[in-house]
Amino acid sequence: MTNLNYFKKIANWFFPYTCILCNYPSNRQQDLCEACLQELPILPQSCPRCANTFVTPLPNDLICGSCLSLSPPFDATFALYDYVAPITKLIMELKFQERLINARILGELMCEAAVTLWYKTSPLPNLIIPMPLHPTRQRERGFNQTIEIATPIAKKLNIPLEKKSCRRIKHTSAQARLQREERQHNLRNAFQINSNFRGYHVAVLDDVITTGQTITHFCKALRLAGADKIDVWCCAKTQYKSE
Ligand SMILES: [Zn+2]
Ligand SMILES: [Zn+2]
Incomplete structure (x- = not known):
């Protein structure tokens, strides 16, 4: 064993958790240190139905105009972070460099939010469905990041994870580059x-x-398949600010 490896082994013994953002020992029971955790960009108050944010925040618990005029097929959206740095980095590294540890940490953070905020006074869902990837994309990537994020949540909350019965059958690769009509x-x-x-x-x-x-x-x-109540959980939401 080289000196460096020996040193690492000793360091791991004393400081078993390393922060995924700053790479220092985290000094907590999680691979994320307190300072980096505090810096994460919590999404500001948003529409409880669709999680869109507004320049002038909506009065508490009121849903936004677009949800009022066209009711979305889901009942609530819980979005934890704004899709800006360092969340963008964590998600990019997860998807394109297979840094699966990021999925575990994001899952742990979402799980904590679910228990302490989202479902503080209401019952938790009884099934978690990770957004499916097209099989071609999943083969290329080798995994589905939403399953990786959902797994620690399902385990901790003891909620079954549904991975098989929902499939993405159209390869909608360049979604962001398409015009609205084409996308639809x-x-x-x-x-x-x-x-x-x-x-x-x-x-x-x-x-x-x-x-x-x-x-x-x-x-x-999912509604057509009978789902009674649908909540959307997302790790990050891009802020689409409207007046
Ligand atoms: Zn840190
Ligand atoms: Zn809304």
Whole structure:
């Protein structure tokens, strides 16, 4: 064993958790130090239904105008972070460098929010459905990041994870670059659900929500498959500020 490895081994013994952001020993029971945790960009107050944020914050618990005029196919959206640094870095590294530890930490943070904030006074969902990736994309990547984030949550909260019955059957790769109409067209029938979710209160988990169109189409498909109540859980939401 080289001196360096020996040193690392000793260091790990005393400081078993290393912060994924600053790389220093975290001094907590998590691979994220207190200082970095405090710096994470919590999403400001947003519409409880769609998690859109507004220049002038909405009065407490009121849903936004677009949700009022066109009711989304989900009942609530819980978005933890704003999609800015360092959340962008954590998610990019997870997706493109296979840094699975980031998924575990993000999952732990979402789990804590679910218990202490989102469901403080209401019952937790009884099924977690990670947003499916198209099989081609999943093969290229080798994993689905939403499953990786959802796994520690499901384990900790003891909620079953549904990974098999929902499939993404259309490869909607360049979604962000398409025009709105093309995007809508591209997403039509993009999902296939081979299960009946009647009687279920589901949590659909996504890593990042931008326009919200993909999640809307997926939730529509879940509604058609009988889901009684659908909550969207997302790790990060891009702020789409409207007046
Ligand atoms: Zn740190
Ligand atoms: Zn809304």
